[in-house]
Amino acid sequence: MSVEFSPLIPVLYIALLAALAVALGALSVVQSVRGAIFRICALAALLLALLNPVILQTEREPLDSVVAVVVDRSQSQSSEQRTAATDAALARLTDQLGRFPRLDVRVVEVGNDSFTETPSTRLFDALSSTLEDVPTSRIAGAIMITDGQIHDIPGSASELGFSAPLHGLITGAPDEVDRRIELVNAPRFGIVGEPQEISYRIHQDGTGISEVTEVTVRVNGELYSRELAPIGQTMPLLIDVERAGDNIIELEVEPVPGEISVANNRAVAVLDGIRENLRVLLVSGEPHSGERAWRNLLKSDTAVDLVHFTILRPPEKQDGTPIDELSLIAFPTRELFVEKINEFDLIVFDRYQRRGVLPVLYYDYITQYVEGGGALLIAAGPEHAGRDSIATTPLAPVLPATPTGEITETGFFPRLSTAGRRHPVTRDLPGSAEEPPHWGRWFRAIDVDAPKEDTILEGPDGAPLLILNRVGDGRVAMLMSDHGWLWARGFEGGGPHVALYRRIAHWLMKEPALEEESLRANSRGNLLTITRQTMAEDIPEATVTTPSGETLTVPLFETAEGLFQAELPVEENGLFDIENGDMRALVHVGAVNAPEFAATVSTGALLRPLAEATGGTVQRVSTGGTDISLPSILPIKGTPRGSDGRLVLKVTGETELKGVNRLQLFAGFFGLALLFLVLGSTWYREGR
Secondary structure: OEEEEOOOOOHHHHHHHHHHHHHHHHHHHHOOOOOHHHHHHHHHHHHHHHHOEEEEEEEEEEOOEEEEEEEEOOHHHOOHHHHHHHHHHHHHHHHHHOOOOOEEEEEEEEOOOOOOOOOOOOHHHHHHHHHOOOOHHHEEEEEEEEOOOOOOOOOOHHHHOOOOOEEEEEOOOOOOEEEEEEEEEOOOEEEOOOEEEEEEEEEEEEOOOOOEEEEEEEEOOEEEEEEEEEOOOEEEEEEEOOOOEEEEEEEEEOOOOOOOOOOOOEEEEEEEEEOOOEEEEEEEOOOOOOHHHHHHHHHHOOOEEEEEEEOOOOOOOOOOOOHHHOOOOOOOHHHHHHHOHHHOOEEEEEOOEOOOOOOHHHHHHHHHHHHOOOEEEEEOOHHHHOOOEHHHOOOHHHOOOOEEEEEEOOOEOOEEOOOOOOOOOOOOOOOOOOOOOOOOOEOOEEEEOOOOOEEEEEOHHHOEEEEEEEEOOEEEEEEOOOOOHHHHOOHHHOOOHHHHHHHHHHHHOOOHHHOOOEEEEEEEOOEEEEEEEOOOOOOOOEEEEOOOOOEEEEOOEEEEOOEEEEEEEOOOOEEEEEEEOOEEEEEEEOOOOOHHHHOOOOOOOOOHHHHHHOOOOEEEOEOOOOOEOOOOEEEEOOOOOOOOOOEEEEOOOOEEEEEEEEEEOOOHHHHHHHHHHHHHHHHHHHHO
16 A cells, blocks of 8 residues: 545645645744644645545556476487477476466477478577567576487577576486487589599497497499498598489498487488580481581580581592592591490481491491490481491391381371370470470381380371380480471471480480489478389389388379379488389488487486576486486575576566555545534634
């Protein structure tokens, strides 16, 4: 309760009246006027009535103290034992806190900061967000249930933003052990066919330290080598870049018996293979209208070193001109097809025929080159149907089709075959979706008998026009027409000759994106996308193995002919293994060397300095099982000076104003009666 004054008239006037009253009162006393005391009392009562005294009675309610309970649900806490211990500790803690009615308990569960560049456990960010609307004087403290692997611990207690105890309840057993592998240096790019050096280091935390362990190395899902590596030392590893595009390099360290997690026993690097200066040999049998189509395409690619020869003067052409007077150069057949043939990534025969330039034995060398992994393209013209066709040489075993000797010369639209609508070389070729196709006609096709492999383009009456074949480790393509140049010249609107020719060349050189049978996976945020390219009409479900070892079955849906996809939301970070039939793909979700996977052994050492600086405590609540032991809770007023092993909470003394009652002393009949009483007493005394 309190007394306040609410003057009825300005205070200045009341002061003047008070001065006048004091003068009159003093004069009455000096002159010994009868009833002077009563007159003074009457004047004082009048002045008091003008001051209007008010008695205030306030009603206040104590405010609750806020306790933040931050629960670590990151991936390092996802093991069965730690999850059970965390759940049990949270249930026990909330039950104990619930016994104190003046505690406002706020529970926040924090998963990984998973889908950023560096997935990590950021409990203090969550703590700040939870308490941002609470005055610091009302914060009783914070309690964290965690394994202790926190990656945003402030450097000092002053950075917390409040002055209350911070406590840590540590899950996990004290004798845990964990082994992990870390990529120290992994180049992003590499030249195909050249070795690249990767360096790695193996760490082991906890008990059971060993000196040497085995590391298994896989490249694109295939076993590459097994290495012995000492613990804690940086080890080099040479990897041969096998192909262009993504090369998935997987390193897996042998697990320790009883280790808490094997999710960090594997590391993956994606090395983008680049073909440096692709070497292409283009041999044109004789000048013709479409000769420049292949030359211009290959010359426009800055990554291609083109060697082009055109046979202008075959051996049978004898006109008596002396050799030293010719401006032509001799065709270096031995150098190209014997000594340096394996240096070429692709050999193209453009309307070439047997003219005595290449010895018959050299065709056998080309066959061996293809079977050993080389690429051969036959761009056929009328010569291919004649008796001097290269199909009659030792090259025949690697050719997917044999000419019949007939030539069809009529206008036709090249069309995608059934296989061509599924094959990545021709599937989405611009203009192919319409009927007739939205491109110009060709007017010549070389007839062949039934091809051995895929026909992806068809000519007149469904005859094979573009045939692709695999021979040994190499590849062969045959284009049974020399009229592709009509598209380049814009005849009848032209056609997608650049896209077609480039895809043929890159398929021959084993471009991963053009493989007809492939399985790819990529991630964006928490969404895993699986893509299966196949020539089959039906495929089985994909099997996904998560970093924690869980196996998921994912159905794939056809999004285009020959292309099946699925999208899978994921909650974990790490290496995902996807299998479909005999195809396998690996993809890493999250940063490769993220803090969340750097250490998983539970510890209180990281949090203890900050907790002790605030008057809190850090204690282990489990021994690896589901049985837990929680310290008692002690709410106190004032600044805590130590926890003494208990969860000390600093309760607030602040209150909230609920209401105010006002009582005016000279209001109403009471004030009027008091004035009448004083004035009456004065009249009575003077009248005697």
